[in-house]
Amino acid sequence: MRDLEYYISQPKVDAHNHLNLGMHYEAFLAWSGEPIPDFPRRMSGLDEMHEVISRYTRPRCRTAEDVESLIRMSVRDAIADGVTVLEGSIDIGFMYHFGENMDNFLAMISSVVSDNAAKIDMRPELGFGKTFDKDKIHKWAPDLIRSGVFKSIDLYGPEIFEGIEDFKYLFELSEKLGLKKKAHVGEFSDADSVQRLVEFFDLQEIQHGIGAAQDPAVLAFLAKRKVRCNVCPQSNYMLSAVPTFEEHPVKAMLDAGVPVTIGTDDLLFFDHGCSLQIYNLVAKGVITEKDADTLLKTGV
Numbered sequence: 303m304r305d306l307e308y309y310i311s312q313p314k315v316d317a318h319n320h321l322n323l324g325m326h327y328e329a330f331l332a333w334s335g336e337p338i339p340d341f342p343r344r345m346s347g348l349d350e351m352h353e354v355i356s357r358y359t360r361p362r363c364r365t366a367e368d369v370e371s372l373i374r375m376s377v378r379d380a381i382a383d384g385v386t387v388l389e390g391s392i393d394i395g396f397m398y399h400f401g402e403n404m405d406n407f408l409a410m411i412s413s414v415v416s417d418n419a420a421k422i423d424m425r426p427e428l429g430f431g432k433t434f435d436k437d438k439i440h441k442w443a444p445d446l447i448r449s450g451v452f453k454s455i456d457l458y459g460p461e462i463f464e465g466i467e468d469f470k471y472l473f474e475l476s477e478k479l480g481l482k483k484k485a486h487v488g489e490f491s492d493a494d495s496v497q498r499l500v501e502f503f504d505l506q507e508i509q510h511g512i513g514a515a516q517d518p519a520v521l522a523f524l525a526k527r528k529v530r531c532n533v534c535p536q537s538n539y540m541l542s543a544v545p546t547f548e549e550h551p552v553k554a555m556l557d558a559g560v561p562v563t564i565g566t567d568d569l570l571f572f573d574h575g576c577s578l579q580i581y582n583l584v585a586k587g588v589i590t591e592k593d594a595d596t597l598l599k600t601g602v
């Protein structure tokens with residue numbers, strides 16, 4: 303069996319990485335100096351995770367320099383994991399840390415991209431939450447999408463459909479300008495919701511999408527449309543979206559012909575890089591080495 307080093311040595315994509323939470327706890331702690339008790343730990347769901355975010359990580363990120371430090375730490379840990387293509391999500395809310403100055407926000411992102419260009423192909427992704435101030439999204443998002451700095455967009459937040467029509471024009475604009483269209487769905491929600499969101503926004507990629515595995519017809523739909531799912535098995539296990547790591551449905555997705563990559567989601571919380579997750583999937587008998595090769599090849 304191939305060891306962890308083998309997987310680290312292989313070129314790979316991380317297409318599901320929220321860059322403000324994308325570093326190992328070790329790096330975060332060295333920077334913040336403020337320990338998070340009993341951490342990282344398995345949690346009952348997103349509510350518990352958001353409790354930790356609101357108590358410990360969000361209050362620690364106060365300035366533009368803090369945002370930049372967090373992103374740089376995440377890029378560093380991705381490079382250490384052998385990630386060669388990083389589709390890293392940057393939340394639109396960090397515009398506040400830059401005094402709502404778009405030029406400064408974009409200049410910071412571009413400097414991180416160019417400083418690391420010899421080691422990693424970083425493709426910034428504009429992330430926005432369904433519950434974020436809609437006026438600010440309408441004010442900032444179109445120009446951020448037009449800036450040329452972002453290569454993809456990602457919509458996340460509660461897995462509900464109310465109000466999603468308010469975001470449709472941003473997906474249409476992204477389509478026109480050639481940015482990839484992604485959204486979070488099927489982490490806790492079912493197969494139908496996955497298909498519905500893909501059709502509504504004409505998504506090219508889904509963040510998570512494991513709910514699709516409940517219905518072979520939806521897996522076939524994703525395979526036929528070649529909709530890539532950027533799944534995060536350790537995140538799904540740590541947030542109790544799957545009962546055990548061994549029961550993760552990634553194998554069913556691969557066998558149905560759905561394009562799949564392995565992402566970290568939030569390394570700070572889940573502590574497993576792409577390489578370790580792929581290694582563990584093979585070691586625990588969830589997938590074969592041939593499947594691992596397919597995962598590694600997808601997206602690079």
Ligand SMILES: [Zn+2]
Pocket residue numbers: 318320486509567
């Ligand atoms: Zn995510």
